[in-house]
Amino acid sequence: MSVRHALLALLSEGPKYGLQLRNEFEAKTGDVWPLNVGQVYTTLQRLERDGLVVSDGEGEEAGAQKDFRITELGERELETWLRTPPDLSAPPRDEVVMKVLIAMSVRGVEVREVIQDHRRYMVELMQEWTRLKSHDGRDDLNFALVVDAELFRLDAVIRWLDAADGRIARFDPEADAPATATPRAMPYPLPRRTAVRR
């Protein structure tokens, strides 16, 4: 989550001060990502140092709110960031995947039970998110989008667990022995596309 760019996006609507930025950030992310006001000011200082925002509080009386506004350079930076997909070309070191892979080689551990422990936990988390969504009376599009993203992310983990469960259940060590005896080269390095610029 780039706080830096989220603040630029809020400032693209017009000049704002620090506390206002913190409140608007939390509201626009459905109150799901809390943000420390200190972090807001530190980020604003860095944005100012890089010429992406300017402040107009200098020389004013003490205690007055310091307004920040986005510069042209800041607007260009924001647009580039919005259109640049994150780098997903290399598979992340996923903890659930690692645990299932390791469970297969630990003696006395039933890997399908390990899979079920993770599946149950993920479904319980999804139940909690869905409960928040169903109890939430507000017609809050931002909140619904954040919850959907979390539900889809957890759903993807469960689908992988289901696929792993099915694959392990069908695995025949006898039939597959020759294939696994020789280590296979992994298809790495993958083509690295750090950015797609349009």
Next chain:
Amino acid sequence: MTAALELHDVFKTFGDGPTAVHALRDVSLSVAAGELVAVMGPSGSGKTTLLTIAGGLEDPTSGEVFVDGEPTSKMSRGHKSQLRRRSIGYVFQDYNLLAGLSALENVSLPLELDGVSSKPARIKAQAALDNFSVLDKADKFPDELSGGERQRVAIARATVGERQLILADEPSGALDSVNAESVMRAIHDACKQGVAAVVVTHDAKLASWADRVVFIRDGKIMDETHPPSSPEAFVAHPAQ
């Protein structure tokens, strides 16, 4: 308090000898009034068999099914089919609406088959359509409705009258995720009004609407989710 649905030590075997298929093995499940239970499992795990036995569409090989406290094995065929018409509503993946009937007629039909005269049946059907926000589609035929609207009509049909138990088999299988959510929201809302529901699905997003998720594998219930120790225990801070 009597459970809306109970399965006690249910076994179901298709065929016999070495080719016998043990679809359900020692399944026990209790669903309270107002509770929404999801049954999750891979294809061939016994989910649909569990549902057809729970709904009295098939008999178990052994074990007992109680609907509203009454053992279905002790019921006459007539009594059982009255129970299916009057107390249990079914929702299927492909909606199963009758093509030649309007949405209103589809929903009032089970009441009329049960002896309710036409006018009161239609009034109840209108109320059910209204509950699921499809009253304005009452005169439309199934082929004039979107997939989401058809399924909401099917849920209205499943809950019309005095039905106390909804049994749904992959109720949003062919729908996009937003329509699928509205179908689960409709079933969830029906449960808030006291109806019990069992939804079988392989989709965790649908199952997450349930109060309890039961996991089935190879015909056996192997696990279930537990409610949080306190509703406040879950704090939504996902992105660490």
